Amino acid sequence: MRQQTHKRGRFTNKTVAIVAALALGGGGAAIIAANASAHGDKGDSGQNNTVAAKAGTIQCPDVGQKLSDVSEKARPEVDKNLAELDNQVAKAYQQMNQQQGSNDAVLSKLNDQRSRTMDNIGSAMGGDNSQLQGMTDCKWQEVATQGGQQQGNQQGGDQQGGQQQGGDQQDGQQGGDQQGGDQQGGGDQGGEGANDVPGNAGGQAGNGPSQDDFVDITKVQPNVQQPPQAQQNGSTGTFATECGVGDPELRNSDNVIVAPGVGNGAHHTHDYVGNDSNDAFANNQTFEQGGTSCENQDDKSTYYWPVVRAQDGKDEADANDLGGGQEGNVGTILTPTSSKIEFKGNAQSKVTAMPKFLRIITGDAKAFTNGDANANASWSCTGFEDRQLTDKYPLCPEGSSVTRTFDFQSCWDGQNIDSANHRDHVAFAGEDGSCPNGFQAIPQLVNTITYDVPANTPFAVDGFPEQLHKPITDHDDFINVMSEDLMNEAVDCINSGKQCG
Structure with a gap:
């Protein structure tokens, strides 16, 4: 009990310091x-x-x-x-x-x-x-x-x-x-x-962001629901792939899924792991021929997400660039301490292989103005993973790190690797784990990224300038470029209930 009280005491000091920073500028958020x-x-x-x-x-x-x-x-x-x-x-x-x-x-x-x-x-x-x-x-x-x-x-x-x-x-x-x-x-x-x-x-x-975008994680009630109970034909295994935390030299403000062929299509900066050839002008052949940061060289998939920046009053290398400072994305870019990439099963059925070059976006980069229908990325702190936030940044106690978790759609229409709005060809499973009619279960990508945020420093996810750096706009992108053999290995692992990778 003393340890918990001590932890909260230190946290309160950190909270006051961050709110003061938000109010006074230099990373502040006084409107x-x-x-x-x-x-x-x-x-x-x-x-x-x-x-x-x-x-x-x-x-x-x-x-x-x-x-x-x-x-x-x-x-x-x-x-x-x-x-x-x-x-x-x-x-x-x-x-x-x-x-x-x-x-x-x-x-x-x-x-x-x-x-x-x-x-x-x-x-x-x-x-x-x-x-x-x-x-x-x-x-x-x-x-x-x-x-x-x-x-x-x-x-x-x-x-x-x-x-x-x-x-x-x-x-x-x-x-x-x-x-x-x-x-x-x-x-x-x-x-x-x-x-x-x-x-x-x-x-x-x-x-x-503003003061109101932050919340003390210790005061959030546990809200994570238990996953559905696996049925007899369910798939309970997990396949992990280790791809590092991203090379700063590969960062760019493109988005090859949403704006192929258009430079600065994202208007914010992404971190990339996996394939090293992802920019606005990449295509399937580019990805096939590219290198990869993944330990398993047969995984040339590209995994990318908006960077997180400390609102510390400092300039990054992109301070005068589109996608960076010119569009309100400023502060020191934080390199993740880890990026955990896993593929999981389905409670109701076995999973089938993803098609090569399948594209999936989870979350909504424009959720602040679009509404929350597609906002499903979540924020939390290590040690408090049973409390997930969609529309708030967490203030973590001393010794706890900020986490971002992205659960991707795990049902596929069986035909298309993409769709006009980049959503209709995939879907989320229902509460019981079942896929919608006409869809089949595929391995579910779950990506958890961890950051050590400097003490007493507000932070913000990169975004479109008009989205005001709201945490609800967080999102993650994926293109499957695993070899056929590796994808089948992942499917066999998941369907047999093993922990692999």
């Missing part, structure tokens, strides 16, 4: 705006209850997520134009942040650009604009900070950060996939506040 007052009126409790600042971001319909019927022939042109939509949003957000015109004027120009680009998408799909209806206009999404509460109206799921006083964040029970703080709708989207200066100047670059 500022024009006409924001440092002194608000006090309510009965004596605490400041007036809005201390108004800020916001740009919310646009995610066209790529809605496309379900795009021919193979049309995809290269469609993907190029989808990447251009992202580029337009990033530039508009930057213009707002630098006060280059009013928000209304910037949004009007953005929507005109989007309209033309979406016409190009429709033309590439043979003139069929039916999938694009109602997806042109972007809006201003207000985010307000009030007495330590963060409010933002999100399409597909309203969110409000939990109460925070003196650095401690009080957790509440919540439904859905988001855990670690009370959440409810708040703030208006568009309209009111549309002419506010986008002063969401939290974090080192002024676009997040």
